[in-house]
Each structure stands twice: as structure tokens, then as C-alpha cells.
Amino acid sequence: MSRVELPDHADQTYGHDLLPALLEPGTYAVRPEPSGPPRRPWDEVGAHEAEARGVYLPVSRLPYGPRGTVAIAPGDVRGTVLIPERCDGCCCGLDERNGPNLACEQCGLAVATRVDDCGRWQAVWLDPRAVRPAGVEGPARTPAGWDELRETCPDPPPVEQPGWWSPRWEASVAVALARLLAVSGGRRIVVPDGPVAGAFRKALDTLLPPGPSARNLVLAGPGLSVTTADIALVPRHPQTGRSWQCDAGSVVPLAAGVWVSMAFHDDRRLAPAAAGMPDAVRRDDPPPPLPCRPFLPDLDVFLRTLARLPAAREPWLRAVHDRVRDRRHTLPCF
Incomplete structure (x- = not known):
């Protein structure tokens, strides 16, 4: 394993x-982190004990199962x-x-x-209380290098049949969105055009206040040109979980498969060639499906991630959390 x-x-x-x-x-x-039963309600646990367990905003129940x-x-x-x-x-x-x-x-x-x-x-x-790891003979698997990421990391397609956004994309973008808010300091984030904008721009523009004071976001990582920015969206290694390091002011990790798809996407659509193409050379595979609605990050994953970031104790970010939680069906980004 x-x-x-x-x-x-x-x-x-x-x-x-x-x-x-x-x-x-x-x-x-x-x-x-702890998971599974028993679970205790927030009112019984209290904020101090919850913070000691890595939860900084109120949740309905906290798991007290094993770590x-x-x-x-x-x-x-x-x-x-x-x-x-x-x-x-x-x-x-x-x-x-x-x-x-x-x-x-x-x-x-x-x-x-x-x-x-x-x-x-x-x-x-x-259950870690009932099992233990056991070594086996043979060479240990060496983590892939960053230069191999594009070839070795499976990138889930953003859109699945019959046109729904991939739930993996919705979850990974939700996690990165919470972390982007945490490093923004409450200032507007300027998002570059392309797939990054399609995934993050609407949510960031909705949740952060407008104004001239803004921070720039770039997509950075192996195979991309080095660009100085306030915030870099970088790949998280699929085996080690470590983030790509760069000189940006803040680094926000994104699941490697989603990052690869954003960084090296090809949004060109297939078009018919000259009329009369022989049937034998026509492609059997249909073109990639188009989404049936705008992209929306997973709300529950977003709230869960935000509640477990220490920055969520700041009043402005707590207000963002409460706004999303209380207006989940009316915000355009969810």
C-alpha cells in the first residue's frame, strides 16, 4: 500500500x-483530525475546547472519535x-x-x-486503535517529482456526463476558496482570466468587498512561467500533500489534478473538417460535454474548511462565514 x-x-x-x-x-x-462517534454538540463543548481540537467557528456537533x-x-x-x-x-x-x-x-x-x-x-x-502498519519486503515507492506531475497525476475532467460539474472539482475549489479568503486580509482579489476565473471569480467578488485596494492572484507551479504576485494558487502534491513553493506573498494549495487541468487546459472546441470526410476517419469519441450551469463550489465543504482555519476568528471572516451559512440559497456563488 x-x-x-x-x-x-x-x-x-x-x-x-x-x-x-x-x-x-x-x-x-x-x-x-478526530472523526466518527461519539459526537458532542457545540453548546456542550464550548469555544475553548473546540479550538483545542482545531475548530474555530460554531458547528452543530464535534466528533470525538480517534485521530x-x-x-x-x-x-x-x-x-x-x-x-x-x-x-x-x-x-x-x-x-x-x-x-x-x-x-x-x-x-x-x-x-x-x-x-x-x-x-x-x-x-x-x-480504526488506529485496532490496527497497526506492517512492513513488507520490496522497494519503497518514491514520490513522483514535480516535473512528472503533468504526466503522472490524473486530472478529473471538470464536467461529467450529462453536463454536471465534477463533485471533485466542486470540493477542491471550495477548499481553496476558503484558504484564499483567509489570506486575502479582507481585500479584493484580482483573478486572472481563464479556468481560474470560472472557478473562483464570482465567489471572491461576492464575498469580498469592492475597492481599489486589491491583491493579485496567479496560477503558479511546475511548467508555468514564474510571475511575481501577492497570492499564488499552486499544486498540492498528490502523494506527499506538500505545496509547490514560490516567492509569492501567500501560497494557496489546490488539488494537483484540478491544478493540472487549469494550468494546461485546452478550451478549443472540435469543428468539422472539410465536407465529405470519410466515415472511416471520423472520431468515435464525442467532444467533451459542456456544463449545464455556471460553476458553484461545494458549500458544505467550504464552510467546514473555513471553520477549521485559525484566521476564521477574525471578525470580518467570521461575518463571511455566517453570511454564507445563513444565506446559502440566495448567494449567487453557491
């Missing part, structure tokens, strides 16, 4: 269909059985509401939680 970064959409709830696996086979990711749960693809699990009395879910599958629902086949100890309900990315979360 090779370690990768925890995807931005790990805790995303999307639609009412069955979603694919969170991770590729043969990989695993670690969640550093360091390990996500793997469901197909990579061996030697476990379901615990029938813990196999509850919301609709079409299992979730984590009752705690671990998988037990060791030999000893019966609860060891993991399988999540595969509709609207949830399918994964098995190993």
Missing part, C-alpha cells in the same frame, strides 16, 4: 446516487466481517453513525468502518 494525500472530497456528501471509491486500489490516506483513521479502497480489505447491529445507513448503504461496523474475522474485534451509502464516497476507515 502506498500513501497518498487525503482527498478534498473525503467528507463530501453529493447527490443521491452511489459514488465510486474514494481512493485508488493499493493506496491509503490518513485523516489527522489518524486510515482510509483504503473497499476492495483492499481482507479478513473482516460485517457487524450486523452496526450496519445502519441513511438510504442505500452503510455509514459511520454507529461506529466501526467491520470486525476481524478471527478474533471478532471491531477494526474498521465501511462507508458506502448513497451520496458518500466509498471507503473503509481503519
